[in-house]
Amino acid sequence: MSKSHGALLGGVLVLAAFVAGLVFFYLERPDRSGPIVTEAEGELSDTQKQEVRETVRAYLLENPDVIVEALEILQTRRQQAEQQRQRGVLAANADRIVDERRDPVIGNPDGSVTIVEFFDYQCPYCKRMAQDMFDLAAEDPDLRIVFKEFPVFGTESILAARAALAAAKQGKYREFHLAVMNLRGAPSETAVFRLADSLGLDLDRLRNDMQSQDIEDTIQANYRLAQEIGVRGTPAFVVGNELIPGAMSLDAMRDLIARTREES
Numbered sequence: 001m002s003k004s005h006g007a008l009l010g011g012v013l014v015l016a017a018f019v020a021g022l023v024f025f026y027l028e029r030p031d032r033s034g035p036i037v038t039e040a041e042g043e044l045s046d047t048q049k050q051e052v053r054e055t056v057r058a059y060l061l062e063n064p065d066v067i068v069e070a071l072e073i074l075q076t077r078r079q080q081a082e083q084q085r086q087r088g089v090l091a092a093n094a095d096r097i098v099d100e101r102r103d104p105v106i107g108n109p110d111g112s113v114t115i116v117e118f119f120d121y122q123c124p125y126c127k128r129m130a131q132d133m134f135d136l137a138a139e140d141p142d143l144r145i146v147f148k149e150f151p152v153f154g155t156e157s158i159l160a161a162r163a164a165l166a167a168a169k170q171g172k173y174r175e176f177h178l179a180v181m182n183l184r185g186a187p188s189e190t191a192v193f194r195l196a197d198s199l200g201l202d203l204d205r206l207r208n209d210m211q212s213q214d215i216e217d218t219i220q221a222n223y224r225l226a227q228e229i230g231v232r233g234t235p236a237f238v239v240g241n242e243l244i245p246g247a248m249s250l251d252a253m254r255d256l257i258a259r260t261r262e263e264s
Contacts, residue, residue: 087241089229096225097146097238102218104147104165104173107137111144113260115253116238118226121160121180121187122153123234125247130181132250134174136257143257147177148222150234159210160187161219166209167201175199240264 044052060067090097098114117133119126137145149165151157160180167176179195180187196206209215226236230243237244240260248256 090238090241090243093225093229096221097229100146100221102214102221103149104168104177105144106134106147106174107143107145108141109144111140111142112264113142113239113257114144114146115257116146116148118148118150118222118231118234118236118238120151120153120157120234121164121183122157126235127181129235129247130178132253134178135250136253140257147173148225149219150222150226150231150236151219152234156186156188158219159189160192162210162215163187163192163196163206165215165218166206166212167196167199169209170201170205172199172201176201 097116115133115136117126121127133145137143149161151161164173164176164180167173176196176199179199180192183191183195185191193203193206196203225231229238232245235247237248239256240263242256242260244256
């Protein structure tokens, strides 16, 4: 269902609920003379139904802002319900999000706050934030950052993710990650192995590790997790019980970390 159709359906449902409320009020108001529905009839007559429709229509025409207000209330309630649902999903998957041992980690392994980033090496916003993530880890000794390789931009992104996880097996994830993020253009096989060679990685071992089952399992696990918790693009961050889609400024990230510490 498209967003426009969803919004239309939501409006119809709100209006229906509102009309039902008006009908109830109309039927039960004390100043109305005579019974509207008798025990024998059990339902409104056609005349009575028409009378109710005309009353509701007149009220809506005279008070159109009521519909807007009702829609706004519905939207707020839906957002609150979605936030609550999402918190539950994040809590249920906390171990897979925060403590998955296969994921590369920088900063303090025992930090009081953990930032989890889902990213792609070809995502321009991920590239802009790459150095910021390392700067945060350097300036905050009580921060832990988990990198979720989430290659969604095609085969070259998958190649880069495999190579990065293979570089981690040689203790060079940090250097390789930043090198690929700073790469101009797509991370082609030639570019990836040139960077690996410049960082002193064992290229034969890198090639073998890139095809290993555990690296494939890590990437597939990240795909499944992203789908389950509602990650729709990159970058996306999980901090505490919040899922934050899209890029953030360094100051906004600092504020989020501080707020998470206060709430914990």
